[in-house]
Each structure stands twice: as structure tokens, then as C-alpha cells.
Amino acid sequence: xxxxxxxxxxxxxxxxxxxxxxxxxxxxxxxxxxxxxxxxxxxxxxxxxxxxxxxxxxxxxxxxxxxxxxxxxxxxxxxxxxxxxxxxxxxxxxxxxxxxxxxxxxxxxxxxxxxxxxxxxxxxxxxxxxxxxxxxxxxxxxxxxxxxxxxxxxxxxxxxxxxxxxxxxxxxxxxxxxxxxxxxxxxxxxxxxxxxxxxxxxxxxxxxxxxxxxxxxxxxxxxxxxxxxxxxxxxxxxxxxxxxxxxxxxxxxxxxxxxxxxxxxxxxxxxxxxxxxxxxxxxxxxxxxxxxxxxxxxxxxxxxx
Amino acid sequence: xxxxxxxxxxxxxxxxxxxxxxxxxxxxxxxxxxxxxxxxxxxxxxxxxxxxxxxxxxxxxxxxxxxxxxxxxxxxxxxxxxxxxxxxxxxxxxxxxxxxxxxxxxxxxxxxxxxxxxxxxxxxxxxxxxxxxxxxxxxxxxxxxxxxxxxxxxxxxxxxxxxxxxxxxxxxxxxxxxxxxxxxxxxxxxxxxxxxxxxxxxxxxxxxxxxxxxxxxxxxxxxxxxxxxxxxxxxxxxxxxxxxxxxxxxxxx
Numbered sequence: 166x167x168x169x170x171x172x173x174x175x176x177x178x179x180x181x182x183x184x185x186x187x188x189x190x191x192x193x194x195x196x197x198x199x200x201x202x203x204x205x206x207x208x209x210x211x212x213x214x215x216x217x218x219x220x221x222x223x224x225x226x227x228x229x230x231x232x233x234x235x236x237x238x239x240x241x242x243x244x245x246x247x248x249x250x251x252x253x254x255x256x257x258x259x260x261x262x263x264x265x266x267x268x269x270x271x272x273x274x275x276x277x278x279x280x281x282x283x284x285x286x287x288x289x290x291x292x293x294x295x296x297x298x299x300x301x302x303x304x305x306x307x308x309x310x311x312x313x314x315x316x317x318x319x320x321x322x323x324x325x326x327x328x329x330x331x332x333x334x335x336x337x338x339x340x341x342x343x344x345x346x347x348x349x350x351x352x353x354x355x356x357x358x359x360x361x362x363x364x365x366x367x368x369x370x371x372x373x374x375x376x377x378x379x380x381x382x383x384x385x386x387x388x389x390x391x392x393x394x395x396x397x398x399x400x401x402x403x404x405x406x407x408x409x410x411x412x413x414x415x416x417x418x419x420x421x422x423x424x425x426x427x428x429x430x431x432x433x434x435x436x437x438x439x440x441x442x443x444x445x446x447x448x449x450x451x452x453x454x455x456x457x458x459x460x461x462x463x464x465x466x467x468x469x470x
Numbered sequence: 471x472x473x474x475x476x477x478x479x480x481x482x483x484x485x486x487x488x489x490x491x492x493x494x495x496x497x498x499x500x501x502x503x504x505x506x507x508x509x510x511x512x513x514x515x516x517x518x519x520x521x522x523x524x525x526x527x528x529x530x531x532x533x534x535x536x537x538x539x540x541x542x543x544x545x546x547x548x549x550x551x552x553x554x555x556x557x558x559x560x561x562x563x564x565x566x567x568x569x570x571x572x573x574x575x576x577x578x579x580x581x582x583x584x585x586x587x588x589x590x591x592x593x594x595x596x597x598x599x600x601x602x603x604x605x606x607x608x609x610x611x612x613x614x615x616x617x618x619x620x621x622x623x624x625x626x627x628x629x630x631x632x633x634x635x636x637x638x639x640x641x642x643x644x645x646x647x648x649x650x651x652x653x654x655x656x657x658x659x660x661x662x663x664x665x666x667x668x669x670x671x672x673x674x675x676x677x678x679x680x681x682x683x684x685x686x687x688x689x690x691x692x693x694x695x696x697x698x699x700x701x702x703x704x705x706x707x708x709x710x711x712x713x714x715x716x717x718x719x720x721x722x723x
Contacts, residue, residue, distance in 0.1 A: 169509045169652060171683060171690040176652040232717025273548045274561040279585035281556075385673070393706050400702030404694050408705050415709060419716030456556040458593050464618040466568075469544040 172407035173217045177412055181211070186414035190229065190421020195429045196441045199226045199360030199388055202287060204414065206452060215276050217229035220399035222358030226412040227392040227414050229418045230360065230385045242313025245377045248386040250340050251347035251365075255391035258351020259423055263398045270403075273467070277456075279357060284453045286353070288332075290363055291445035298438035305435050311332060335376045342373055354395045360388035363445070402421075471578045492532075493521045494675040496663040501677075503650070504684035509651045514538065514679070516575075516661050517645035527641035528701040532667040534644045535594055540571030540628075540681070541657030547619050563615040564604035572599065572629050577636040584669050592664060592671060596620045596631050605642075622718035627651035658681050704705045 179188040185207055188457045194201035201222050208218035237243050269275040346368050350361030369375045375383070384419045399406050429437060496518035499535060503512050516536050522528065545568050551560035580595045600621070603612055623629035628651065636646040644663075658678055662670045665673040683691050694701045 167508055167510045167652075167688055169505060169507050171687040172694055174653055174655070176508075224705050224709050227706060228713030228716075231710055231713030237716070273546070273562055275645060277556070277558045321481070382487060395708075396705050397699075397702040400699045400705060404698060406694070406702065406705050408690060408694075408701075408708060411705060411709060412712065415712045415716075419713060420720075423716070423720040430476070458557075459552070460557050463550045464615075464621060464622045465548050465550075466619070466622065467546045467548065469564070470547060 168409065169414070170213075170217075170407050170409050172405065173410060174222075175212070177211070177213075177410075182413040183409065183417040185211070186225070186417025187421035188417075189414075190260030190418030190423075191425035192421075192441075192444070193229060193418065194422035194425020194427075195432075196425075196437060198362045198366075198441070199230060199392075200287070200418065201226045201347040201357070201359035201361075201392075202283070202363060203448065206283065206357040208253050208410075211363070214405075214408070215279060216270075216403055216405040217410070219279070219356065220396070220403060220405040220411040221407045222409070223354055223360075223392045223399065224323030224406055225414040225418060226358070226360040227389060227396060228411075228415045230389045230392070232419075232422075233385045234382070234389050237385060240382070241333070242373075242379050242382030243386045244331055244383045244385070246329075247331045247333070247336075247343055247379075248383045248390075250343045251350075251383070251387040252390045253435055254344040254347025254396050255354070255387055255427070257353035257399050258348040258353075259355045259391060259395050261348070262352035263354065263402050267402065276465075282353075283357065284449050284456065286364065287445050287449035288453070290367065291442050292366065292448055293440035294304060294438060298435060298442050301435045302439055305433065314366055331375075333376075336373065338373065343384055347370070347391070350387070351391050351394060351469060353396075354391050355398060359394075360392055362388055368409075471566040474590045475491070476510055479673040492523065492665060492673050493580050493583070494663050494665055494673045495519045495521060496661065496675045496677050498661050498677050499678055501679055503679065503681045504576075504653075505656065505682065505687055506684050507686065509652055509687075511650055511654075513645055513647060513649045515645060516660075516665060517643070518675075520642050520644065520665055522642070522671075528667075530667065531641070532638075532672070533583045534638060534663055535574065535580070535583065535592075535666060536636060536644075536646045536648070537570070537593070537660075537662045537664075538648050538650075538679075539569045541569070542567035542657070543570050543655065544568075547615050549615065549618060561611075563607060563612070565619075566604050567600070567602045568619065569599070570628065570657070571650060571659065572596070572623075572626045573632070573648045573650075574630070575632040575635045575648060576617060577634065577638055577644070579633045580631075584671075585664050588671065594664075596624070596629055626653065628654065650681075653682060 166179045167176045169176045190201050191198035192203065201456050204222040204225060205218050208222065209215050254275045266275065310358055327339050327341065328337055330337050350365050353361045353364065362384050366380055369384060396406055504629045525574050544566050547563050549561040550557045550560040553560055580589055581691035584594060587593055593600055593683055598632055601633065620629055636644055661677045662678060663675050
């Protein structure tokens with residue numbers, strides 16, 4: 166079934182895109198991540214121009230985080246105050262990211278930068294996750310319990326001036342820390358089309374020291390608003406949001422997420438984390454190899470308006 | 471019917487004025503190509519008649535060259551090179567008038583029909599494209615970039631050279647088939663037909679073809695371009711609605 170994408174200016178097989186969205190949806194349902202880090206590279210691999218892929222993927226992430234935010238807020242799993250600070254940081258991040266995007270595009274280096282950032286980010290976070298989950302899987306096999314980690318924020322965070330109380334997160338820290346974290350993930354959202362959950366969740370746990378019960382909900386809350394702003398910024402600057410592409414992806418991912426959530430209940434969380442870590446590392450390795458190999462196309466055309 | 475009338479008119483003109491040059495009466499199967507949701511490309515039939523003074527074709531064979539060309543675009547062509555172990559865009563070149571689509575069909579291989587000079591003047595063939603490079607770069611580099619662009623677009627089906635694909639019937643009717651892929655740019659295309667004999671272009675004629683988005687696709691493209699704020703809001707709302715709906719539907723199942 167061929168569908169013409171009016172912004173990407175090419176026709177794609179709708180079933181392939183829906184299937185791709187479904188696959189990403191299953192993973193996001195299983196692991197509680199947005200899955201943007203898979204959507205963008207897969208779309209580029211399929212032949213969608215990188216800018217359109219990143220812009221439309223961020224639109225899709227908005228849709229796929231809605232029901233998560235609703236579910237978590239019912240459970241009181243969202244710290245709105247913390248989320249608000251993160252969103253403000255995120256909005257500044259998207260604006261700064263848009264400026265950076267334009268400069269890199271003019272230099273012709275946007276694709277390379279997207280790839281390198283992906284490799285570094287996925288490689289380091291995947292590595293950390295793999296290390297942590299391997300330790301807990303081993304402990305699980307031996308029947309031991311890992312010593313409960315003391316929940317503490319990073320000394321760097323403790324040294325920042327000005328302190329606020331974040332009741333739901335159980336924190337008394339400077340709002341500058343989440344503001345900066347939001348800013349960084351905002352840049353990533355614009356550049357890569359990712360929600361940034363896979364950066365935010367570990368940062369909230371290990372840098373800010375937030376309570377685990379509000380981490381995922383608050384992260385989803387921030388992702389929802391920042392991808393929303395990112396869609397607007399892309400619409401106004403790059404004009405690369407393909408609404409048809411986003412809808413096809415969403416049809417797949419919304420369905421897939423429900424299936425994924427059911428799979429997740431059948432697997433122990435330690436194994437789930439190890440699986441996710443493996444997947445992230447595989448994507449990073451594939452992209453890293455791609456940087457070094459002679460690409461299929463040496464030449465690329467960019468239209469001047 | 472239109473074509474028939476035109477042929478009749480031309481014939482009359484030729485007979486009345488007693489002109490000695492042949493005249494081409496070209497037509498295309500589709501003057502207006504509409505890009506809609508299921509668009510996967512189009513196949514065009516370019517055909518027509520060669521009207522000779524006196525009405526009888528000469529004993530010697532003539533050749534036909536048909537060129538279908540998309541709107542000229544201003545582009546930057548970037549070239550990747552391996553630097554410090556990774557492939558990055560290292561060089562670039564600007565062209566002010568690269569056609570977004572170019573296809574040439576001829577009744578025999580072009581080098582057998584005309585000499586190099588004539589081929590260059592009439593832009594017969596992919597080697598003779600005039601792209602107006604901007605800035606001063608050395609001819610060696612220019613050739614490399616040109617070859618890169620032609621090769622890239624050829625593999626994407628945007629540039630093609632089909633020698634020997636024009637059929638000429640009884641020396642007076644000709645036809646050629648050219649396909650355009652889904653990824654073509656929109657705009658006004660020109661279909662040029664040339665009648666060539668003894669290395670000389672005897673007659674030429676042009677028809678225009680409009681390639682445009684239509685209906686829903688046109689609406690989306692226009693809103694995105696001219697009302698970006700509305701477009702962004704719509705994209706967000708659609709995405710929120712679908713996400714929310716999915717959650718509601720699946721909770722009930």
C-alpha cells in the first residue's frame with residue numbers, strides 16, 4: 166500500500182511505516198522509553214530525509230507519551246513542580262537547538278553531527294545500563310539482594326546556589342540542576358527527534374537523586390511538552406514535519422505500546438533492563454560502523470530556496 | 471482530436487506557404503500530472519508527427535530526440551570524504567540551474583546522430599547538461615561534481631538516458647515512453663522534440679507539462695509552507711488525539 170508523503174516528497178509503503186512504528190511501540194511499552202532513538206535512525210535507513218525523520222519522530226513521541234502521562238498522574242507519579250522546571254529548561258533547549266540545527270545545516274554537517282551524537286549518547290548510556298543490569302541479574306541468580314543504594318544527589322548538584330523544595334521528588338535542591346538537564350534534553354529533542362527519556366531517567370536517578378516512584382512519570386511529562394514545542398519549532402523553522410508520516414508511525418506505536426506493556430509484565434525487570442541495554446548498544450554499534458564505512462551515496466543534494 | 475487539428479493546420483500552413491522545412495507536431499499523453507496519496511510515479515507517452523513539405527517523407531531516415539526536463543533548481547551538491555576515519559561532507563559545489571528531472575530519449579545513440587558540438591548546444595544527453603555552476607572552481611573538480619550528481623540522480627530515476635527508445639513509424643509518426651518517479655519535484659516541465667538529419671537539427675517543438683500536488687497533498691504542503699504555525703498546532707493536536715484515543719481504546723479491551 167503506497168502512500169505519498171507530502172512533505173518528504175516521496176512515496177512509502179504505509180504498512181512498513183506502521184510496522185516500524187509498531188516495533189518501536191512494543192519496545193517503548195516494554196521499557197517505558199519513548200523509542201525516538203530507534204525511530205529516527207530507522208526512518209533515515211528507510212530513505213526518509215534526516216531532517217524530516219527527526220522532525221516527524223518528535224511529533225510521534227508527543228502522541229506516544231500522552232497515555233503514559235495520564236496513567237502516571239492518576240497514580241500521583243508526576244512531580245509537576247519538577248516537571249515544570251524541566252519543561253522551562255527544555256523550551257530554552259529547543260530554541261537553542263533550532264539555532265544550532267540551522268548553523269549545522271548551512272555547514273552541511275547536520276547528518277554527521279546527528280550520527281556522532283547518537284553514537285556517543287547511546288554508547289555511553291547503553292554501557293552504563295548494561296553494567297548496572299548485569300550486576301543485578303547476577304545478584305538475582307545467586308538469590309542475593311543488591312544493597313539498596315543510598316539515594317543522594319550528585320555533589321555537583323549539591324553545590325549549586327539557590328534551593329527549592331520538591332515535595333513529591335523528596336528533594337531540597339537548586340532548581341538550576343533540573344533546568345540545565347531540561348535544557349540539554351531539549352537540544353537533543355530538536356536535533357535527534359528523541360524525547361530524551363533514556364538520558365533523563367538515569368540523570369534523574371543518579372544525578373538529582375529523585376525518588377524512583379516519580380521518575381518515569383515526570384520524565385514523560387517533560388517529554389510530552391518538550392516534543393510538543395519541538396514540533397512547533399520545526400514547523401516554523403525547518404518546515405520538515407510530515408504529518409502523514411507522523412500519523413502512520415503513531416498508528417503503529419500506539420498499538421505496539423499496549424502489546425509491549427503486556428510483555429513487560431511477564432519478564433523480571435532486571436532482564437528487561439539488560440535487554441534494553443543490549444538493544445541500545447546494538448543501535449550505537451550499527452551507527453558507529455556506518456560512520457567508518459564508505460556510504461552508499463558520496464554525494465548529497467540540498468535545495469537552495 | 472486536438473492533435474489531429476494541429477496536424478491539419480500545420481499541413482495547410484506548409485502547403486500554402488510552400489515552406490521547404492519539415493515541421494514537428496508533438497503531443498504528450500498527459501499535460502497535467504497530479505500527485506495524490508497513492509502516487510508512485512507516472513508514465514508519459516510523448517508522440518507526434520513529422521510534417522514534411524509536400525507531404526512525403528524523404529528517402530533518407532531522420533532521427534528524433536525527445537528531452538523531458540523538470541524545473542531548474544538552485545542546489546548545493548556536497549561530497550563526502552573520509553577524514554580521521556569517518557565519512558563527512560568535506561567539499562561542496564553550487565549549481566544555479568540543475569534540472570530536478572531530466573530524461574532524454576532518441577531513435578539512435580546520440581553520438582551517431584549529431585557531433586559533440588551540436589549535442590552540447592542542444593544539451594543532448596546527460597554529459598551535456600548545463601547546470602550553471604556558481605563561483606569559480608576548477609574544471610576538473612566541476613566535472614567530478616557533475617558526474618557525481620548525474621550518477622546519484624540516475625540511480626534515483628530522476629535522470630535518464632534512453633538511447634534507441636524512440637520509435638519512428640513510416641518516417642512520419644514517432645513515439646517515446648518516459649517514466650517519472652514519485653520523488654520528482656513539482657513545477658512546469660518541458661517536453662522538447664528535435665528532428666535531426668545529417669547531424670543538423672531541422673525542427674524543434676516544445677510542449678509544457680504541469681506536475682503538481684493535488685487535493686489533500688496540496689493542502690498539507692501549502693499549509694506547511696504558508697501557515698507554519700497553524701500546521702504545527704494541527705500536527706500537535708492530531709498527535710495528542712491519536713495518543714489519547716489509543717490509550718482509551720486499549721484500556722477497554
